[in-house]
Amino acid sequence: MTEPLRGIRLPARAKIMAWMLLVLVAVLTAVVLLVWQFLHNEAMNKVTGSMEQEVGEFVNYARTGRDPATGALLGDPAQLFDSHLGRQYPDAWEALIGAWQTPTGLDWRMQSQDTGTKRAVQEPGLLERITADPRAHGTAQTGAGPVRWVKVQAVTAQGGRAWFVTAHFTEHELAEVRRAAQTLTLVSAFGVLLAAGSSWVVAGAILAPVRTVRHTAAEISEHDLTRRIPVEGRDDIAALAYQFNAMLDRLEAAFRTQRQFVDDASHELRTPSTIVRGHLELLGDDPAERDEVVRLCTDELDRMTRIVEELLMLAKADRPDFVTPTDFPLAELTSDIEAKVRSLGDRRWVLESIGEGDVVVDPQRLTQAMVQLAQNAVQHTEDGSEIRLGSALDRGRLALWVTDRGPGVEAAEVERIFGRFAHGSSGRRGGAGLGLAIVAAIAEAHHGAVRVRSEPGSGATFTLELPARPPATAPSPTAEEAH
The missing domain is CATH 3.30.450 (Beta-Lactamase)
Known part of the structure; x- marks a missing residue:
C-alpha cells in the first residue's frame, strides 16, 4: 500500500x-x-x-x-x-x-x-x-x-x-x-500585484492538463483502464499527456494479458490436479491397478512441474539477467544444437547451413529456444519426416532456423501461437502451449524476434533473427521526441 x-x-x-x-x-x-x-x-x-x-x-x-x-x-x-x-x-x-x-x-x-x-x-x-x-x-x-x-x-x-x-x-x-524612489517602489508593488494575479491565471492554464492527468490517474483502476487524456498542441504538457496515454495502453494490455494468463494457467493446472484427484479417489486394492494409478499420477505431476517451471521462466524473462551474452563461435553453437535435437524424435534431420564467425549471445538460452522449435516441429510431423535446421551470419545479423514438412501455420494464427497457453489449429497438443512464448521471450531478450514463413499444407520455417552483438544502450527520448 x-x-x-x-x-x-x-x-x-x-x-x-x-x-x-x-x-x-x-x-x-x-x-x-x-x-x-x-x-x-x-x-x-x-x-x-x-x-x-x-x-x-x-x-x-x-x-x-x-x-x-x-x-x-x-x-x-x-x-x-x-x-x-x-x-x-x-x-x-x-x-x-x-x-x-x-x-x-x-x-x-x-x-x-x-x-x-x-x-x-x-x-x-x-x-x-x-x-x-x-x-x-x-x-x-x-x-x-x-x-x-x-x-x-x-x-x-x-x-x-x-x-x-x-x-x-x-x-x-x-x-x-526619496519621492522618486517611493514612486518607483509603489509602481513596482503594483506591478508585483499584477504579476501575482497574472502568474496565478497563467500557471493555472498551463497546469490544467496536469490536473487532468492527476484526476484521470485517480479514477483509473485495474477494472477500468479505458480512460484517456485528450492531446492538444505540441508542447511538453501535450507530450506528457501522450506518454500518459501510452502508459495506459501498456497497462491495459498488461492487465488483459495477466487476466488471460491467470485464466489459462488455472485451466491448465486444474486439469492434471483433477486427474490425480480422480484416480486417487478410485484407487482400489489391486497391485497392478495401483501401479497404473501411480504412473498416471506421476505423469500428471511431472506435467504440472513442467508448466510451473515454464511459467517461472517466463516470469524471469523481463529481468536484465535473463540472458548472459558471451562471445561464442556460431559454428560450435550450431553443432551443439544439431546434436541435441536429433534425440527428440525419429526424423530425418538435415543440417543445411552453418554460419561462420563469433557472436555475442547466450548460447544456453539460444539452444533452449532452438530445441523448443525443433520439439514443436517433431510434434507436428510424422516419423521419418524431414526437418532441416541451420544458421547464418550476415552484416551483423544472426539467423537460426528450423524448417519442417508439417501442416504449416495459418496466417491468422502466426501472432497468436506465440502467446502463452496458445495452441495451433492442427489439433495436436504436445504441451501446455508455453514453448513458443518462451522462444519469443528469448528472442526479445536478445533484441531480436521470431519470424514465421509458412504455407498451409507445405510446412513452416521458424527463424530466430538477432543482432550478432548486443546493440548499444540508446539514450532516453526527450519529451519532444516522444511526442
Missing part, C-alpha cells in the same frame, strides 16, 4: 507563482536601489558642481577685484567679501559665506535667499567647524538637515587667514530623490 505524502502540501500552481514573484521582487528591489543610488549621486554631483563653480568665481574675483573709489586691488577681507557677495544670487538652499580671522575671533559675511538657510548657518559652532576642517569640502549636520560645503582658503594682507565657503543644504534634493 502506498504511504501517504507527509509534510505541507503546496500546490504546483502556488510554487510557480511564488518563485516568479520572488524573482520579480528581487529584480525590482535591485532596480529601485540602483535608481535611488543613481538619482542620489546625480543630485549630489549637481550640488557639488554648483558649489565649485561659486568658489571658482570668487577666486577669479579675488585676483582682479578693485576698489571703485581708488582703483586698487581689494585687500581687506571685509571689503572683498562685501563686494563679491553683493554681486551674487545664490540658489535656493544655498549660502555664500566669507569668513576671516580677527583679534576678537571669527568675523563673516553671508549671502542667502532663504531665511531658514541663514538661521541654519548661524548655528553656534558650525562655521568654526567648517573653517577648522583641513579638508576643502565635506558634510555637516544641522537642525535644517545635512549641509555640503566647499571652501577655499587665502592669506590676508595683514597675514591673517580668510575663507570663502559655499554651503548647500541638501534636504530638498534628498527629499526629491
Whole structure:
C-alpha cells in the first residue's frame, strides 16, 4: 500500500507563482536601489558642481577685484567679501559665506535667499567647524538637515587667514530623490500585484492538463483502464499527456494479458490436479491397478512441474539477467544444437547451413529456444519426416532456423501461437502451449524476434533473427521526441 505524502502540501500552481514573484521582487528591489543610488549621486554631483563653480568665481574675483573709489586691488577681507557677495544670487538652499580671522575671533559675511538657510548657518559652532576642517569640502549636520560645503582658503594682507565657503543644504534634493524612489517602489508593488494575479491565471492554464492527468490517474483502476487524456498542441504538457496515454495502453494490455494468463494457467493446472484427484479417489486394492494409478499420477505431476517451471521462466524473462551474452563461435553453437535435437524424435534431420564467425549471445538460452522449435516441429510431423535446421551470419545479423514438412501455420494464427497457453489449429497438443512464448521471450531478450514463413499444407520455417552483438544502450527520448 502506498504511504501517504507527509509534510505541507503546496500546490504546483502556488510554487510557480511564488518563485516568479520572488524573482520579480528581487529584480525590482535591485532596480529601485540602483535608481535611488543613481538619482542620489546625480543630485549630489549637481550640488557639488554648483558649489565649485561659486568658489571658482570668487577666486577669479579675488585676483582682479578693485576698489571703485581708488582703483586698487581689494585687500581687506571685509571689503572683498562685501563686494563679491553683493554681486551674487545664490540658489535656493544655498549660502555664500566669507569668513576671516580677527583679534576678537571669527568675523563673516553671508549671502542667502532663504531665511531658514541663514538661521541654519548661524548655528553656534558650525562655521568654526567648517573653517577648522583641513579638508576643502565635506558634510555637516544641522537642525535644517545635512549641509555640503566647499571652501577655499587665502592669506590676508595683514597675514591673517580668510575663507570663502559655499554651503548647500541638501534636504530638498534628498527629499526629491526619496519621492522618486517611493514612486518607483509603489509602481513596482503594483506591478508585483499584477504579476501575482497574472502568474496565478497563467500557471493555472498551463497546469490544467496536469490536473487532468492527476484526476484521470485517480479514477483509473485495474477494472477500468479505458480512460484517456485528450492531446492538444505540441508542447511538453501535450507530450506528457501522450506518454500518459501510452502508459495506459501498456497497462491495459498488461492487465488483459495477466487476466488471460491467470485464466489459462488455472485451466491448465486444474486439469492434471483433477486427474490425480480422480484416480486417487478410485484407487482400489489391486497391485497392478495401483501401479497404473501411480504412473498416471506421476505423469500428471511431472506435467504440472513442467508448466510451473515454464511459467517461472517466463516470469524471469523481463529481468536484465535473463540472458548472459558471451562471445561464442556460431559454428560450435550450431553443432551443439544439431546434436541435441536429433534425440527428440525419429526424423530425418538435415543440417543445411552453418554460419561462420563469433557472436555475442547466450548460447544456453539460444539452444533452449532452438530445441523448443525443433520439439514443436517433431510434434507436428510424422516419423521419418524431414526437418532441416541451420544458421547464418550476415552484416551483423544472426539467423537460426528450423524448417519442417508439417501442416504449416495459418496466417491468422502466426501472432497468436506465440502467446502463452496458445495452441495451433492442427489439433495436436504436445504441451501446455508455453514453448513458443518462451522462444519469443528469448528472442526479445536478445533484441531480436521470431519470424514465421509458412504455407498451409507445405510446412513452416521458424527463424530466430538477432543482432550478432548486443546493440548499444540508446539514450532516453526527450519529451519532444516522444511526442
